[in-house]
Amino acid sequence: MERIRIDFCYDRCVTEWSQWSSCSAECGGGTRTRSRRIDEEDYCKGLPNTKRNELLQSAPCNPVCEHGATRLEQGGCLCPPGRTGTCCHTEITCNYPGRPMNGDLEMMQPLVYGRIISFSCDEGYVMTDGDIDIVCNGQGKWNGTKPTCTAKMVGQAIAMGMKSCTHVILATNLLVLQIIHYSCSEGYRLRGSSQSTCLSNGKWSGNTRECDPIWCEPPIEPVNGKLLPPKSKYYYGQAVGFSCEPGFIMEGVQKLRCRERGPDSPVVIGSGGGEWNGEAPTCTAVSCGDPGPPQNGAKDGSIFYFPHSVVFSCYAGYILQGASEVQCTEGGTWSAPPPACIPCPKNTYKNNGRLDTECLACPPNSHTVTAASTSQAQCLCDQGYRSDENGVCREVRCPILSAVEHGNLASCDNVMGSVCEMTCEDGYILSSGSGKRQCLGDGSWSGSQPRCQPCGMNTYKEEGGNVCLPCPLHSHTNAVAQQKGDAGGPCEDVDECAANSGRGDCEDTCKNLDGGYECSCTTVPVDKTCTNLTTDDAPENGGLVCHWYREQNSQYCSLRCNDGYEFFSGINKYETCGATTGYEWSFEVRNETIPDCYEEYFPGFRLEADAFYFVRKCKDLTPSEQDDVKKTFAAVLDDNQVCKLRGTKLCNLDNFGIICGNETLRRRKRSTDGQEYDEEVSEVKIQLEVRGNKVLDSSTEANRICALLRIPRSRCTVRIATEAYKRYLKAAVMFSGNQLKSLFRRPER
Template identity: 25%
Template sequence: MEEFNYGSSVTYQCDTVERGQVPFSLIGESSIHCTSTDNVNGDWSGPAPECKVVLCNQPKVAYGKQMTGYSPVYTYRASVLFECEHRYTLKGSNILHCNENGEWDPQSPVCELSSCDDPPYISNTFRDHSNSNLFPAGTVVKYNCVGGYELIPGISSASVTCQKDFTWSEQQEFCRRIRCPSPDIRNGTARPRKELYVYEDKIRIECDRGYALKDNYGLMKCERNGAWHPPLPICEPACEPPAHISNGRDNRGWRNVFLVGSSVRYFCNSGWSLVGVSSIRCTAGDGGTPRWDAPAPECKACEPPARIANGQDNRGWKNVFLVGSSVSYSCNHGWSLVGVSSIRCIAGDGGTPRWDAPVPECKEIPRCPNPVIENGKQISIRETEYTVGNRVEFQCESGYILEGSKSIECQTNGKWDPPVPSCIKVGCPKPDVQNGGMVIALDEKEWYDMNENVTFKCFPGYQFSDLWYQSTTDSLAITCSTDGTWTMLPKCEKQINSPLCNMVRESVKFLHCGLSLAELRTHLETQKLYLEIQKFKRGLQKYKE
């Protein structure tokens, strides 16, 4: 037997177990020592401990939650910490230990209810602000109406109380929607029509026929102060919106209300003419029914002009003829335009557009007969037919002379003016020379053919007036020319014998003697000197006289 001396000690520990097995727990003191109560006999300070398996159940606390000591197995001396859920109070110890008997020590605590839940939601309200989220018995929570709502008449205070059983007192509706007065519109109606109008309701005011809203679009809303915004309008006498006009505009803009006294002015687009008054005004009218003082005007263009028979115009596909536009006409070949060739659209009196002239007509052009003359021909371009204005010029054949006008023109009556001429054979009348006669006149006749010659000689004591003939011959032959006149019909004048005249005649003869230019020049200079001397002598003689 093993012996232990006084004061020695023994320490115990349990055996280990395999992995996954529940370990042994040491029950009792892990260390004991040898002592004595009488100083004679030895005793151990306590009984030896024992090793055994000790397990406690999973601890549970209603409305509580375990804060520490989580474990899949709770063995001897294991401890856990508990805390109650929100709005619950702990009764008992919040710490538990697993004892050697496999029980928790002390007993599990209790979590008791100590507050009401969150205050109830009551429609159209909001709660007074509070920093606390605990509501012990006796707590009073007050409510307020949200915007657009008010306390129901008869309710002085909106609140609930947490009762002793931690339930809230009876809940009820505290607030109702703010109400606006029923809209009563004279000469008008509110839409939609309802028995009760409350906050945020919208209405549209429609005026009766002959009335309109002034400075208001007729849309209103019930506000949180129990009033309509904007304030209810007044339906005033008004005219119906005036007609819009085609091809024009007016100055109404976005306006759709036309009270008595208002006016609308009209304008036409470019090229269109305003027919009627340019401005109309809304008046009270007979019996108080508003009306416009005049009908809306019209914007008009000229009516399409008539088309012409046997002709055409330049309108093409155009069927609208604005002021300032024009249409030109032309006739088919063989037809003549009677009237103006172009008409123009103008505003006219009172603004009514009209054409500045009547539409012309195409009348058949008169044709003149082909002008033919014997012993002659046309010298202008020949035409297949001759119409008004065509001109023709003629020329006779050689030996013939034109009697009448050389140029004729076709007239509107289908006749030529002047009349068509004729070509007559050329001849000259019997020549008559005063103080002279024909040398040979056996066949003297009254009419001579073209190119026929006649010889003349001056009577004694007379000579040809032309110095040339005086110096060259004492007879002269003349010819009937192609134009029916005699060539160089001579004149016979009384012969004058004077030295100067004779000298001139001799000089003319001298010029025909075949002199050279140098000899001729010397002769002329000598002649000139002689004449100047004679002139000087005559001047000297007149001076002496």
């Protein structure tokens, strides 16, 4: 029950959560927070610091790295080549280098990372320095320099193709079989034999020889990409670049260069004698990164590349806020931010995860304890209502009460929280049950059915009181159920002095008074008296507050419980003993005992007024607190006309006392399997009463004591016997106490 109380107050003693804050990071994983504050109400004060400390919550946000970036473990994004910025939104570009004088270039806009520019010279010009092609790198710079086109020399055209011929000068003494060798300039290949032999007929062997330019077939164009620039053939030294379509990124080299086929390369018939210096790259779809499921929701889709989509949904009790479907765009970003799953507010519910279902309101007269409820079954009836067999919350009504015999019932309702009060007719008092009963949430009345009991002979009931008061000494009534009216009565005075020749019970002079008599030399003998209550009679974990009403030879004791303890059942306002009870205590007349106090079921909630509880343990009350308890009890007696006799207030604080009961002890123990548990141990108090005869001033008494204590008779005197007997009694008490302690000593752990 305490757990339920804490949860109840937890839901009501804090404000609603604030809106989520902005994310601490734009991408790569950040944190957002929300908060609430304590809005404490009186009945929730003093709760243990449990859930109410949860005033700040945090949640991850923006986990995705876009544009093909990689998420780092410590947070943030590692940009791929060609991208820069905190979240890689900026694409790296290179400046336009311009055309070479007397030349041209081939390129594709924009000049982003990996783009290639190929240069060429006009006819009649050759490149003398610089590079045939340049590439835009990751720093926004060109790898290579723009070339220079220089006019050809006249002799170059004649010598073109003959790089290192062996010139043979014909002479008359030229030998037969002498050989000359042919080779071509770089970028050309020899067509025909590479050597010629001087034959016996004086002619050179072989046919005409030519130096043909080396060229390469276009490489295979990558899927979702293209060649830059596209050509039917690429000559020796020329480069081809690659680019990918939007939504795809390149994996592999960004350009290839045509070179002469090596001696170990396979011969391809019809080719230009060239080969590429590597493998062509591939174009891979851009990744937008895993958007992750929304908190309290799920995602459908595991491919996060362009142009695939992901669908989101929320769990039961939550509604989707944002796009239910997002698509990975060509820029490596999702078409919309990830959505959020918002809990259905209190007093509503949603029993499925469908997007077209809204939060439904609870039926009339019902509510939910928390937000995000998942079914109508979590809609609980409001206070004062309970569910019928059809699940409809109906107003709680208790059975209609009726007046008991000799009782009167004040007009009252029977809805939850209504209080009905029962009073007794004149001459009758409530002897059991509850005078006030409240309609509870389960449709039952608190307390029990009261009973009106008539005041006995020689007692009467004061107007507005609920206790039978004894008639004044030496007065009586003629019937039961007597009520004191405005005209006085109902007790009739008796002339106690009529007997014994006008002396009554007096030895000398007797004076008859209203409600008694007065002797001039003695007091009235009392044949019976009430037994004083002790600690053994007082309730455990509580105590008794008693008033000794000596003028009426009666006593009144009220039951009180220590702080944190509760009455096991309803109680009378106090117990009484006097002439009306035959000088027996009222609980003895009922064949009952004074009930003990037990730990409260609902700490801080009491059915009785606070005046029926001690502010702390009975034994720990300060003198000031004891006086407050006595004054409170005196006020109760005064309200019930107990403290008034013929208009004179008789209750005196000097006649009040407090009797404390035993307390329940607890100790922590450990079972054989290692589990700890609490064990209640009732306090045992043992009182030793040692009686000894008083040593009279006689040698006979002294000799008997000396013989008992083995004192030589020659040394036995009355003084020595007296001192020795006192020491003997003291030793007997201490010895008995030690023996009892050994029997009842708490066992060692």
